[in-house]
Amino acid sequence: MTEPTSNRIAIIAVHGTMDLAYPPLILATSALALDMEAAIFFTFFGLDIIKKGKADKLQIAPIANPSMPMPVPNIVGMLPGMTAVATGMMNGWMKNANVAKLSDLLTLAVEGGVRMIACQMTMDVMGIKKEDLIDGIEVGGAAAFLSYASQNAITLSF
Amino acid sequence: MTEPTSNRIAIIAVHGTMDLAYPPLILATSALALDMEAAIFFTFFGLDIIKKGKADKLQIAPIANPSMPMPVPNIVGMLPGMTAVATGMMNGWMKNANVAKLSDLLTLAVEGGVRMIACQMTMDVMGIKKEDLIDGIEVGGAAAFLSYASQNAITLSF
């Protein structure tokens, strides 16, 4: 077995949908379990993931997502309520498979020492204040991410 | 010319749309051609790419995709059948430009030795069984991906 060349993972979370909030948190917490370091940079809609009380309310949209296994054409996906139906369905499957809730993964990440960086620029643009975010978040810019990511890191974005 | 520091590529495929199925398969097979190793981790809707008989039926949605060069406002994109129209249009362009079909790229990837990993958790969540997937797929978790990706890899996700 060769020695690993990366001992940390640096992730950018750009989206605020339920399905795309899982990969950063699962990878970061899995990295901790493998004795790696981890950081997540939350930017644009990704900031939604770390807003207080928001994680378990993130939605998945059935529209424009041809992979969503729902027998609905776009026109039906349009009906008010279908996003909620798709989200509820997915949440039910997650629970049945004993997948942790997003809020639990967030707690695991923060308590396990994942560096959680909220994008300063996005906060300025969207008028988000630090007190709108969960505890344990640091505020920073692209330079903070690049500096962390330039040291032997696996780098990914979702 | 400096010696390359990465001799493998580790890709995560999260989406099940036609346009986002191409980059992982093109990059992985291009990597083989450059004598690099490659692995793709298929998770969430990305599992659709490796379902039996599904690759060439993946769709692209005209809705909510302002870049799709179709002269249709969202309200028209809603009409049943527009997703099929957009997909057919794109498939036609691909064929005219002699781009390989997704099923051909999958075969090339599997036969060329790309490590194809299906996400165990997603399979549990969505009730997908190994026999629902094409041949040559290994089932694994985030740790399998991280372990592969931590050894001199170019890492990307789509």
Place this chain on the structure above:
Amino acid sequence: MTEPTSNRIAIIAVHGTMDLAYPPLILATSALALDMEAAIFFTFFGLDIIKKGKADKLQIAPIANPSMPMPVPNIVGMLPGMTAVATGMMNGWMKNANVAKLSDLLTLAVEGGVRMIACQMTMDVMGIKKEDLIDGIEVGGAAAFLSYASQNAITLSF
């Protein structure tokens, strides 16, 4: 402080929406400011970012984006004009926060020496010619990206 192991960033831009055009350009120009090298590979809808006169006209869609902070159900997002409303709103916020326009970031990137590579295959597929693109763009394939990315690079895709 440990010596950085990566002195360049290699980014793939796959999408042509306003919100996903920013991260590649902000990261690449931030990398320059940190004395790192940068390259962006524009592929699929990402080519829209470097089409002449197009950058500042890229749109963001309110539909199928549950994170877009608009109090509209999908059915309303459908109405012709809502994409323009969402885009205008976001552009206004950006301007208020003194975020550079995409066209300015493009100029900064090209003049600062970011290697801007347009995907040959996508150009063939979509019938895009080099003269349709802004100045300072090189045309290349996946191999060009992989070759650049395999030398001590932070690698990301948006």
